[in-house]
Amino acid sequence: MCYSAQIIADYRKYVKMFGADMSIREFAQFYWERVEGSGAKTPKAMDAAFLGAHPADLQRIQTSIDQFAAAQSMKLEQDLFKQRSRLADAERTLLIKTTKAATESKRIATDKIDAALRGLDDLRRTDLKERDSRIYPGWYAPVMIVQDGQRVVLPMRYRCRLPGWTAETEKFKDGSYNAKRDSLKTAWRKLFGFQHGIMVVDWFYENVQRDGENVILRFDPTPGQPLLIACLWHRWTAPGEPDLLSFAAITDEPPPEIAAAGHNRCIIPIKPEHVDQWLNPDPKNLAAQYAILDDRERPYYEHQMAA
Structure with a gap:
């Protein structure tokens, strides 16, 4: 499972890296709902991207x-x-x-x-620290998807509320921030092949048992590189309720170095050349999507005790 991740929290980096648009409407709605009491948690670096914004729409977000x-x-x-x-x-x-x-x-x-x-x-404080780009389950992060043929960055919660669920159902499904690869055709069948996204991660953290105690390890890809993490997402709607955008990162069996460190899962970083096909899935050709997950980036993951 991906307990926590150090993400690219600044939407402007998605714009630069992928030529994506930022959905001003979705971000404005999200931040307005937070003022109204949604309780949404965000990494400070995600908010800081709007500091000193000049266009009127972005100024409303900053307000x-x-x-x-x-x-x-x-x-x-x-x-x-x-x-x-x-x-x-x-x-x-x-x-x-x-x-x-x-x-x-x-x-x-x-x-x-x-x-x-x-x-x-x-x-x-206005100076950003390393921890300001770290998210946990239930926090929000920028996620890139395709809408109307255009790459778009939206704010989404890192714990997916699946189709057919209610807020009450979700209380008993607290592990839905990760989607196991071997469950994509079952528990995640309504999203896999339909609603794919990407979250960009620099490194990630996992809970590991050591000598009967829980410790948190940080896993860094070597060579250092941004990881394009394969995700599934959903827009949950209900009468009288605000829309909820949420997502899960897909996980699989770990590479040997992560298994040796004591953890049994790993998020899946896809290769840059597969981004378009991943974000524009064909539900009638799931084999092509599985092939993307199998032909993944395979860096070596160094680990250390988290600070």
């Missing part, structure tokens, strides 16, 4: 991003005030008597103060 940041900042400031008051109360109690409740309250308040300060720092 939504700024409004959301302001609301988040206010929430963090309020929580910071609340936790500092809690910390002060706990410390006053501990001056009189050491109790388990006061000690625990002090610990929790201290942890939440640290978290709020980190959150405020992330909101306020």
Whole structure:
């Protein structure tokens, strides 16, 4: 499974690399819904691509991003005030008597103060860090598809809500951010051969068991290169509900070096020469799509403990 990925989060890089258009309407709708309370999580680098935008349509997106940041900042400031008051109360109690409740309250308040300060720092800084392009299941990322014969970049959630599912169904299907290759004709049959996409990844992370403990490993392709990850996507619609664009990365058996590191799956990077055929699938010729997945890029994946 692809637990987490370091992605190309800036839509402008898709435009440059693939000649794709960015769907202003979809991005504007997405960011407006986030202001309205959708709860969508995005990597900071995805938002930063709109900083200082000049065309009016892009300025509207930037306005939504700024409004959301302001609301988040206010929430963090309020929580910071609340936790500092809690910390002060706990410390006053501990001056009189050491109790388990006061000690625990002090610990929790201290942890939440640290978290709020980190959150405020992330909101306020303009310099991007490596972690600002990392996504997790449930986060949004730019995904390239073909619409009306044109490559287009859309914001999609990295956990696919399949056709026929409801939001309630999804609660019991939390692994749907990855689509196993051997399930493409069964669980994913309504999307495989119909709705294909590409997410660009620099490296990825996996959970691995080591000596009875879970550790997170980072896998880097060698030689270093952007990986064009094969994805399936869906636009979920329901009466009275906003549309949900979501996707899953296709995975397969791992190469030997990933298996030796302790993980049993790997995302599939397709070759650049197959991009057009992958994004324009023929549902009557699934063999051609399987051939693309089999004729994949095969870099060697170096691994290290994640920072």
